[in-house]
Amino acid sequence: MRMTKVIGNLEDMQHDKEKVEWIELDWEELNKRILRKTTTTGREVAIVLDEQGLRYGDVLFHNDTSTIAIRTKLEPAYVIKPATLTEMGKVAFELGNRHTPCIIEDDEIIVRYDQTLEVIFRETGVAYVEAEKRFNEPFKYKGHHH
Amino acid sequence: MRMTKVIGNLEDMQHDKEKVEWIELDWEELNKRILRKTTTTGREVAIVLDEQGLRYGDVLFHNDTSTIAIRTKLEPAYVIKPATLTEMGKVAFELGNRHTPCIIEDDEIIVRYDQTLEVIFRETGVAYVEAEKRFNEPFKYKGHHH
Numbered sequence: 001m002r003m004t005k006v007i008g009n010l011e012d013m014q015h016d017k018e019k020v021e022w023i024e025l026d027w028e029e030l031n032k033r034i035l036r037k038t039t040t041t042g043r044e045v046a047i048v049l050d051e052q053g054l055r056y057g058d059v060l061f062h063n064d065t066s067t068i069a070i071r072t073k074l075e076p077a078y079v080i081k082p083a084t085l086t087e088m089g090k091v092a093f094e095l096g097n098r099h100t101p102c103i104i105e106d107d108e109i110i111v112r113y114d115q116t117l118e119v120i121f122r123e124t125g126v127a128y129v130e131a132e133k134r135f136n137e138p139f140k141y142k143g144h145h146h
Numbered sequence: 147m148r149m150t151k152v153i154g155n156l157e158d159m160q161h162d163k164e165k166v167e168w169i170e171l172d173w174e175e176l177n178k179r180i181l182r183k184t185t186t187t188g189r190e191v192a193i194v195l196d197e198q199g200l201r202y203g204d205v206l207f208h209n210d211t212s213t214i215a216i217r218t219k220l221e222p223a224y225v226i227k228p229a230t231l232t233e234m235g236k237v238a239f240e241l242g243n244r245h246t247p248c249i250i251e252d253d254e255i256i257v258r259y260d261q262t263l264e265v266i267f268r269e270t271g272v273a274y275v276e277a278e279k280r281f282n283e284p285f286k287y288k289g290h291h292h
């Protein structure tokens with residue numbers, strides 16, 4: 001089955017949640033335009049979109065008997081908790097320098113688990129915890145990107 | 147004249163400041179190993195070092211009659227003054243993502259003047275001022291670098 005368009009989002013649609021057939025993606029995949037996946041009921045699907053930027057709940061197919069939608073997995077992550085402006089600046093700079101997708105909000109940085117990042121945490125002395133997170137929005141790449 | 151070694155630094159040496167012949171570098175050049183320059187007295191010099199990392203005051207030649215040393219120029223710069231941890235994180239991430247050399251200390255970020263950076267300042271809403279700065283230490287590139 002081939003799907004080329006986001007029809008809507010579950011948030012805005014009348015739907016019976018039990019009928020939803022899910023395509024499970026990880027965070028990075030929300031930015032992909034072309035994906036080949038198996039749904040939670042075992043159906044093989046090919047996603048071919050014109051634009052990137054899938055979100056949690058995006059519906060790719062819908063009729064009377066079935067609804068196929070996107071959901072993201074719970075993923076291991078770090079929640080970084082800088083104590084000072086300087087500490088925040090140093091950690092964020094290094095993450096940017098490595099082009100590491102991250103969410104910066106509420107005085108914290110959330111990144112996906114990646115042991116090689118722990119060097120940065122050690123060098124800057126920043127506090128962090130490991131946690132499970134669901135990333136529902138794609139990371140918006142800005143500026144220099146390759 | 148060809149110079150291949152840092153002999154010492156003016157800070158640590160007995161010297162008559164009036165006799166110093168300067169090689170004027172900009173910030174980025176402190177990281178270069180190979181440079182061709184004209185000193186303040188008009189002498190042409192070739193610098194060929196084994197390692198990078200020149201600092202303000204580094205002496206490359208010294209005898210009874212002359213001392214040739216490095217100094218950095220005053221350069222136009224921005225001093226960025228984030229109001230919150232989140233603001234600091236967002237600005238620093240974008241600067242890192244662009245591999246922009248910067249000094250992060252005392253709750254501020256200092257970067258060389260570059261109008262294209264003002265997009266970042268506007269998007270994040272961060273406060274900044276323009277200033278003249280002398281960068282005396284090379285920027286230490288870490289992690290991903292190309």
Ligand SMILES: [Zn+2]
Pocket residue numbers: 013014015062
């Ligand atoms: Zn419906």
Ligand SMILES: [Zn+2]
Pocket residue numbers: 097099144146243245290292
């Ligand atoms: Zn890069």
